[in-house]
Amino acid sequence: MSLLSIRNVFKSYFLHGKRIDVLRDVTLEINRGELVSLVGASGAGKSTFLHVLGTLDPPAAGELLFEGRSVFAMNDAEIAEFRNRTIGFVFQSHYLLPEFSALENVAMPALIQRRDRGESYAYARELLERVGLGARVEHRPGELSGGEAQRVALARALVLKPAVLLADEPTGNLDPATGEGIHQLLREVNRDLGITAVVVTHNETLARSMPRRLRLVGGQVTDA
Amino acid sequence: MNAERQTVYRWSFIWSGALVALVGAVLLGVAISQADAWARVSGMLGLSGLGWGGILQTLNALGLTAMRSSAVESVAALPGQRFLFAGAVVWLVGWVLIAGGIRRAPPSSEGPSPAAGAQLYPRLANYRDFYWSTLGAYGGGILLSELVLILLQTFLSNGGGASAEGKGLPPVGAFAISLIAASLVAFVAGFIGASRARRLAMPEATIGVIYLGLPVPVLLSLMERLPDLQVSLGYRLREVTYVAELLGRPVVGYWLVFSLLVLMLVLGINTGFIAAGSGRVDLKLGFELFVARRHVGVFRPSLLLGTLAVLLFGIIPPLIVYGIIRAVEAAVERTRIRALGLEDPLAAASALNRLKLREQSPTMMMTALSVGGVGVGVMSLIIVLSVMSGFEQDLQQKILGAHSHVVVTKYAGHLREYPRLMEQIAKVPGVVGQSPSIDNPVMVLADDEVQGIVLKGIDPETVGTVLDLPQNMLPGGSLENLTHPEKIVPRRSLGGFGLREPEQTEEEFDPIIGRPTKSAEEQALPGIILGRELAAILRVVVGDRVNVISPQGAELGPAGLIPKSRAFRVAGIFYSGMYEYDAKFAYILLSEAQSLFGTEGPSGIELKVADVDDARRIASQVRKELGGYPYNARDWGEIHRNIFSALRLEKLVMGIILSIIIVVAAGLIVATVIMLVLEKRKEISVLKALGVSDGGIVKIFLSEGLQIGLAGGLLGLFSGLAWCFFIEKVGIKLDPSVYYIPALPVKIEPVQTALAVIIAVLVTYLASIYPALKASSVEPVEGLKAE
Ligand SMILES: Nc1ncnc2c1ncn2[C@@H]1O[C@H](COP(=O)(O)OP(=O)(O)OP(=O)(O)O)[C@@H](O)[C@H]1O
């Protein structure tokens, strides 16, 4: 059984009486341990697709199955818990919480799960060291550079060892070298921890280096 | 037609419709005025406000149709009929316009969407918009809580004195227990209803409260007006009405209690929604508090101390002190940085930067203001209520010093059998003293001065066990002089420096009885004890002679009935500290009073009880012991009900007025938390993306509001108590000519004080519900898109 299956998902926006069909009848399977890239023109609906995949945005119709279980049929608390345990997000910009230090930000998903604070911080520190930020644990997001913040965000997405990692142009705002570093990290995570990852990118060469490539055109997602 | 234009059209429809409907309503009003029918219509209109008018009208109309055969056919034309029709038509047209306005715009001009026929996304498919079970829980809960309150109150308390059933708790205590039980019922009902529906379910709550909750207080309020209702319900509800009357105005009491129950229901609904609204009960708070404390740092020493200083000393002095401290601090800091700069310029630059960065955000200021607002409200509530309690206590002390706690009387006749009764009464536990007495209004004369007073016959042996009279005697006279009037030293032998001329003749002609009497000095006149103010009015001192004229026990004289007159010698003067008593009371021997008033026994037995607040229960036990009719026992609360209920009403009104401060502060909290929510939209989205549930978000923002309320409440408590202690220890002098009390009295009542804090915290909790719900409705994608 595939890890994630998307069945006949539709998503449209209505604005001023006009309809924008962003996703039209998307059906797709993603298997455990896959590393998938998703490309598409700007405004094609890549972010929207990723949000539906990550349960942040309910589809207008259709189903999302995780290990055969319909995710959107769950109630609010169960969805929140699912999001917390199963999915790790890295967004285009880092979206760290400004009042908390890098360490607290990374540990946040574990704290939400009401895990022991000491243990969470210890593991968060380990992760931060792994992404090369051992010297920045006490910094607030405002005191980090863009690339550093993005690495903290990646560490935060990984702290609970989620089954799925969703990354929306994680390197969009970074210089090529730093971006390559992040992509390297993603590949490592996928290989070493066995985390299934879907990465949205504009970088064609990068996309081509991924084992599986998806393309979003005209509201349809196809293997490229 | 483009969308903006369409919106404009829609709104102009709705607004003009509302205006037209209003004109219609005015026309209808004119019609009713012309027909002079407001009195008849108002009841129906009031019911329509609750939504019952329509049903009742329909029933009424059905009844009329049934009776039609026998009804008079021709109805006289009403005076304002034209207005009536015009008004009705205009009113309807207005509503048609409004209905035209709310018509939904067509969704899309691009044909059916490709998703037509696709499987609906499951949560939408499972959605229900009305829960009968929740309606049952809310409505049944509020009704049940009212019934619990009334029944428990009736069961627990001593039945208003007369009836023997009930647990015999004092009414106020029974009321407190019943109120707590009823609040719990309302809370639990709200909790259950909300957790079943997994949302707040406001329509259900509104319907439940209006249709099932309102009738009981409405009925109770109507009871005042409708004597029939009072007769049929009054007996059973006497306990309830008694407690409500303690406030001075029962209707206010009913509605206050009702609002409290509704409040508890709302709290229950909200708690149920948070705890279980998202599927399971989760009352843990650790993580939410962790986040909330970062958002608003209420419990930091600088903010708490600063607010406390403002509450204690006003705004200006702390501001000056703060300015001085800041200036000194900055100077010290800059000196330190300069010294540092000589060694390490890098560290100095960074330190300087940090100094500049230490600014306060607007939310921070708002938070401080809200904390201060709640603090001011709680503080003034505590101070004012404590001072009013002080006045009440003072008054109570003075009244109870001059009056007994319980008076036993007989419905007809006098208590000739009082020694037997006193033996019986002594068996009742809680009675610590008793004394027979008789009192009647009389006039008292001394030379040219006349004063109407209450003359009381007492038994000097036992009066000390009931009244404070022996302790209140001023030096120079004494109670014993009543029994041994010959011991009173007439004033002339003291040296004769009085203002009056010494009596010249042996035979004195009394102008009022119209008979010659013997000289005042030679006669051993019976003694009388006067209040200090009365003595001052009559211009007499101990040893002077006064005449008492009583309409009671008049004698038949040559010219018909002549009021009885007796001469007394002032045996002593008392000072109770309460003007009313010091100017209006005089005491004589019981036997003298009996002969003066022509009675054969005392009119009552006065009792003193161990616990003043228990007087009511003891009175009813005394009544039971004496076998009821013809004997009656009334406690002080009943005898002086008017003055105490006036005081309590005043206190209640002050409490309500001051609570407005707290409500304003709650408004500030709403604003603060809304600002926080707006400021943190992005963070809310991120938290949701990380897996915080809606309930978790609500908890975060609720605890932020609650922190503010708690901090404000505690600061208010401390400063209020501090002010009370200041007033008590240092004292605020009162003008003695006005108040008859030397200084402002204070009495801190723990329950009342705790209630002020609890109400403040509850109100702030309620105030943050709305912003917290707003926060939880922020969609995760919303904040992630906004750059
Ligand atoms: N809230 C919204 N209301 C209306 N239209 C929206 C909304 N959000 C997105 N859209 C539209 O949906 C389409 C898809 O948006 P989306 O953000 O998914 O694009 P994208 O593929 O991620 O683009 P990019 O590569 O630039 O990030 C866009 O055309 C956008 O205008």
Ligand SMILES: [Mg+2]
């Ligand atoms: Mg995008």
